[in-house]
Amino acid sequence: MAGNDTIAVxxxxxxxxxxxxxQSETTSISSSIYKGIIENGRRYQxxxxxxxxxxDEQQFETYEATHLAALVADSETSxxxxxxxxxxxxxxxxxxxxxxxxxxxxxxxxxxxxxxRGVDLYPPPVNWMPPNCxxxxxxxxxxxxxxxxxxxxxxxxxxxxxxxxxxxxxLKQCYENLQPGGWIEHLELHPNLYCDDGxxxxxNILYSVGPTWxxxxxxxxxxxNIITTMRESITKAGFIDVHEKCSKWPLGPWAKDQTMKExxxxxxxxxxxxxxxYAMHLFTRYGDPVPWSKEEVHVYIARIKKELQNPRHHxxxxxxxxxxxxxxxxxxxxxxxxxxxxDE
Ligand SMILES: C[S@@+](CC[C@H](N)C(=O)[O-])C[C@H]1O[C@@H](n2cnc3c(N)ncnc32)[C@H](O)[C@@H]1O
Numbered sequence: 001m002a003g004n005d006t007i008a009v010x011x012x013x014x015x016x017x018x019x020x021x022x023q024s025e026t027t028s029i030s031s032s033i034y035k036g037i038i039e040n041g042r043r044y045q046x047x048x049x050x051x052x053x054x055x056d057e058q059q060f061e062t063y064e065a066t067h068l069a070a071l072v073a074d075s076e077t078s079x080x081x082x083x084x085x086x087x088x089x090x091x092x093x094x095x096x097x098x099x100x101x102x103x104x105x106x107x108x109x110x111x112x113x114x115x116x117r118g119v120d121l122y123p124p125p126v127n128w129m130p131p132n133c134x135x136x137x138x139x140x141x142x143x144x145x146x147x148x149x150x151x152x153x154x155x156x157x158x159x160x161x162x163x164x165x166x167x168x169x170x171l172k173q174c175y176e177n178l179q180p181g182g183w184i185e186h187l188e189l190h191p192n193l194y195c196d197d198g199x200x201x202x203x204n205i206l207y208s209v210g211p212t213w214x215x216x217x218x219x220x221x222x223x224x225n226i227i228t229t230m231r232e233s234i235t236k237a238g239f240i241d242v243h244e245k246c247s248k249w250p251l252g253p254w255a256k257d258q259t260m261k262e263x264x265x266x267x268x269x270x271x272x273x274x275x276x277x278y279a280m281h282l283f284t285r286y287g288d289p290v291p292w293s294k295e296e297v298h299v300y301i302a303r304i305k306k307e308l309q310n311p312r313h314h315x316x317x318x319x320x321x322x323x324x325x326x327x328x329x330x331x332x333x334x335x336x337x338x339x340x341x342x343d344e
Contacts, residue, residue: 003246006196009314010256033137034123040280040294045122048139052160052220052282055122062274063099066157067106069266070187073247073319075259081107082154083243084183084323090114090151094177096170097158101126101135107154108133117146140173141166149179156187159224160217160282167226171237178326184239185323189249190227191278192317199314206307206315212300213278215288231322239324240331248316251308267317271308275301 036043036055043056053059074080081103086093090111095104098118108116108130118124118135129135141162153174162170174184192210193200200206217224226233235242250264251271279301283292292300307313 003248003318005248007248007250007260007314007316008256009197009199009254010261036122040284040297042277042280044281047121047137051121052222052285054277054280055120056277057125058273059277060100060125062270062277064102065266065270065273066189067100067102069249069263069270070103070156070319072259072263072266073249074321079110081110082152082185082323083245083321084152084185084325086152086183092146092148092150093117093152094119094146094150094154096140096153096155096174097161098124098135099157100124101129101133103154103156104135105129105133114151115148140170144173144177146177150177150182151179152183152185153178154185157189158186159188159190159226160220160222163221164223166222167233168237171233175237175239175326180326180328182326183323184234184326185321186230186234187319187321188227188230189317189319190225193251193315194248194318195313195315197314199312200307204307204313205303206313209304212288213282216282216286219286219288220282227318227320230320234322234324238327240327241325243323245321247319247321249319250314250316252311252313252315254311254314264316268308272305275304 033046037046038044042054042058045051045055071080074083077083091114093107093111093114093116095107095116095118098104098120101118101120101124104116104118105126108114112130112132114132116133118133119138119140120135121137121139123137124135126135171184178184190210191213193206213224223229231242231244249267250260252268253261253265255261255264276297279297280294283297283300284294285291287296308315
């Protein structure tokens, strides 16, 4: 499905019923780093001064849905986990902001002879990992102490995590810690809601989602809307051979195409489980025009959820994947330009 194509609607959607049978994760919490800090009923990491999304069971459930959605979205490619052409025997791979660690674990399973590291501010709630997967707790903005250079550095959904200056610093660190010819890959989402067939009226509250999150992200100094700047940031950091793939992620099972239908179903789950966590700290701290109360956040989220679950709404959001290569010594930057796999 190209980023520009209209998603065909399945006319039978309303006749079926869909399960939303999601497993949740249970974790035993011991040290203070596991305990985190509780704010408005959600648990947040304590390693860094501030990160806007919680690190608790509900949020990890959301991250699992993101992971599944990303796999479904690229299920028709030869490798749904990443697109960078790193060959069959990479030595070291890094996942920045690994969340629940699902991507790092799957990549470690795929490459049993590769060391795959996932790093996050909060310990991922996993009981078992492949022996070649290492999940670490650290602030990625601190000086990197890994001695090895990486063949691939991956990031997914790091919106609202870094200021523009921090992003610049992070990409510089990625560049310096990749092998020559190594790849960086970033998959990002944005909550702006689109509809191509008028099934969602113009004055629907769903259209407020993107601008509301953008306003709070901007106020926090850590923008939400990095989907529009990620390619430029990666290019500016010196990477070449830049590829990008833009796609539409439906919300709900309304699409006719089976893959898009499954993607919509998983993505709807991603939103339903994730909205509160994505909103709570951000809006109670940086809400526009003034910080919102916890109750205001709950009311807004309930209204959004109700509209999302209307099966006659054919809404979608956009995703963008960018992957690019660190040049070999003496390779000129102009040698390899932008390659679009797909476009909006
Ligand atoms: C929205 S989550 C996405 C998780 C995962 N990449 C995924 O796609 O499911 C972003 C993650 O980045 C982590 N993060 C934010 N700032 C970070 C930092 N400075 N260092 C390490 N991890 C960070 C957060 O704790 C969070 O788990």
